[in-house]
Amino acid sequence: MRPTPDDIGNFERISQLGLLDPQPADVLNTEKVRYALYTQFIVSAVDSLSVCWFVYGGAWQLYGPDRMLQALRAATGWNMSLWELMKVGERRLNMMRAFNAREGAGKETDTVPPKLSIPLQGGASDGVAVTIEEVEDAKTLYYRMAGWDTSGRPTRAKLEELALTWLADAMRLE
Amino acid sequence: MYGYHGRILHVELASRELWVEQPGEMFYRTYVGGSAIGVYYLLKNTPAGADQLGPDNTLSLFVGPLTGAPISGQSRVSTTAKSPLSGLIGESTAGGFWPAELKFSGFDGIGHSRQGGSTSVPLAAR
Secondary structure, eight states: OOOOGGGOTTHHHHGGGTOOOOOOTTOOOHHHHHHHHHHHHHHHHHHHHTOOTTTBSSSSSSBOHHHHHHHHHHHHOOOOOHHHHHHHHHHHHHHHHHHHHHTTOSGGGOOOOGGGGSOOOSSTTTTOOOOHHHHHHHHHHHHHHHTBOTTSOBOHHHHHHTTOHHHHHHTTOO | OOSOOSOEEEEETTTTEEEEEOOOHHHHHHHOSHHHHHHHHHHHHSOTTOOTTSTTOOEEEEOOTTTTSSSTTOOOEEEEEEOTTTSSEEEEEEOSSHHHHHHHTTOSEEEEESOOSSOSHHHHHO
16 A cells, blocks of 8 residues: 555655655565665765764654754854755765775675565565565666666766765776 | 864874874865764775785774764764675774763774784773
8 A cells, every 4th residue: 555645754854855755665666766775875974973873864763854964063063955964975875885896895795685585474464575676676776876887886977976086096997 | 163173093003103183174074974984094094805804904983073962862983994794894883971982082083003913902091
């Protein structure tokens, strides 16, 4: 069943990230890939601020993105926007991803437990599973949205967009 | 600049040297803190292919601009290193009083590089 915004207690917060269309729980579709990308940026921003995941975040936490930004502005005096804060999170993710790429890890290590492909039995989730193909398709789309290459490594253009030209140079990206 | 001391303590365990780096405001606004600064130093200081249990792996401890402020959920420290388990990025966070106390010490974080043969405890206590 497709949820409405009224079903989602944290909709007001998640909508601050531009995620406006709640999806059914039992599908893996393109909107969920976008959801994964944006929510990773905000969670990565929480880790860049080095504050608690249970208190700050994009959804059910004590403080949503606007309050986290308010605290950051108050502490630093910077007139930071939520856009700039999301970019901070994306920058951290891309630096970590580049580190893993440098150490030889990419797409082949982005896997989910095989158990997820085995349909659940009984109860409200009876028969629900995601196929390996669905996961692989979602990965491919995620990499394209993220500005990574087909093997899941950040491209020079993405790193330069995040003011990480030094990193693109260090990795000898073309 | 508010929210930061603008001072990062570096510790070279092999030579038992300490030095203080004072990055500018642009550095802090770009990377902000926590494991974002941690992975910055890991990329700079740990060579590609380094043995994660060898002397070239580096460890950093970083807090953020809100650490030590009188608000909820601020006392967290991020530890970043090449993971001994996976050989890939390794990050872990911890809380309690220690992260705020690190901030009160006058530093935004500590970067450790090049392990020595001797224990780091006397250095940390110095």
